[in-house]
Amino acid sequence: MTEPMKIRVTLQGDVADVRVLMAHPMETGQRKDAAGKIVPLHFIQTISAQLNGKTVFNADVSQAVSRNPVFAFKVKGAKTGDKVVITWTDNKGEKRTDETVVRAAGS
């Protein structure tokens, strides 16, 4: 089961500052549980972002990233009312998509 992302967008001029918090265990495959057993690799492999249905990037991600990661990027050419969609997939085939709408600065 996946849990929702928290997506925050602040617009400055036509630049949208997008900050995404993702709920994910990001297991490195090296951690041992209380019983001393290795916890299997479980990490986000790809992240993609779309602005109004158009992909603005696809990123490959490694297991060297912290639990519950923060991901931030800026997109030029954004405006109020634009739809931002973020999707991640992990190595177990789980997938999560969340979206938000760009609001005017200060609102």
Add this chain to the structure above:
Amino acid sequence: MRVALVVGLVAAVPWLQAAAQSVDPTAAEFDKFRAVLEKDNPAELFEAKGEHLWRTPGGPKKASLEKCDLGLGPGMVKGAYAQMPRYFADVDRVMDAEARIVHCMISLQGFSYAELAKAPFSNEVRTPDPVSLVAYVAGQSRGEKLAPGRSHPKELAAYNNGKAVFFYRAGSFDFSCASCHGVDNQRIRTQPLPNFTKPDQALAAVQGWPGYRMTGGVVHSLQWRLNDCFRQQRFPRPEYASETLSALMTYLTVNASGQVYKGPGIKR
């Protein structure tokens, strides 16, 4: 359309500058990590989860917590955390936020105390529901001034009892809370120890937990923190959501009252 990736994923960012303040290199690294995460505290993920839990029917009675009274009336969450611990007439005792949430889960949703108290603290694979709920409730007091109850006689008694607990030396090592947190400018190893008897430093006791702990990436509550203090004091184990812990939180929060609460913290 042009895209610029500004920050990668936090753990992968190489640090170029050493922090000037911290004594040891590990603490300095954590300080920089914290500075980055303060804006995007992963505790917010748990606040969101807690809000969902608050609104969703659950427990044997299939009820939501939307009728839970945190002191400002049923369902009123905004600002309630900053006014706890406080006296609740329906139970005739002072309760801290987590104790009150547990009370609501029992009385409204039909959970038993025993099942909630069985494994009440977070670990890498599990965050108990009351912890997410307290993160949500705490987040709804972001920016509010701390104003715990201090007018009802039982609130005053809780403060005085909590103060007595704070200064009570016992356990194998003869420690009290005050052994570590009753003097200015002390530290254990490199860990600074705020003096909770002073108003400005007492804020640190309230501000940190509930909060996101970077070690392990889990959210812990103040219930957990005080439990672990008593473990390190070499005391027996305080019962989850007990009156003693509410009294101690009353002492700490009243000492910090009047100051602005910034919401769930970010801790090493």
Add this chain to the structure above:
Amino acid sequence: MKFTTLAMLAGGTVLLGSCATDSRDPTQVRAEALTMMQRDFKSQGIAGMDRLKEDSVLAACNKYDDNPPPELTAKLEKEQFATIQWPADGKLMGDWKAGERIAQNGQGMAWNDKGGVGGSCYNCHQIGPATTSFGTIGTSLHQFGKKRGYGPEIQRYAYGKIYNSKAYNLCSQMPRFGHVKALTEQQMKDLTALLMDPASPVNQ
């Protein structure tokens, strides 16, 4: 406890025109707080409920805010001194290298431990120069022997203080490692050597 007019609103609590007071004296507050703790704490692992009890020392320190009257202090310090069991072989010095490991180890005596483990010394004291992550609750022990001399009386003081700090300073914040069996005789000898062996890095 004095109650003035109380006005309750449904569910919540609102207090009108009230000035709450707590008429209990400090002894009564402490007694009631202790009763509450005895009800709310549970034994866990090696940490039994007996740990909540005050012995004569803590009773005096708790009652007088760590500053009991001089006569009482002198009497209790003497009693505590008499509890110290000196090594039967008369030797107070062990191996400083083992002592360094014991000083570094902060585990032991908590409910998740099996018993005593380490001395937690660096948690509170500066000791060897190689460790910069030392606490500041206790005084610096760097050059302990070099500053005080390496004689048998200072050895005896070091061992005795580790065994039962309250024999020397009644309300000291330092644990009584020998008295509560958090450290063994050999461990206390090793720590004494860490402080008192002229070859120990502490004394360089």
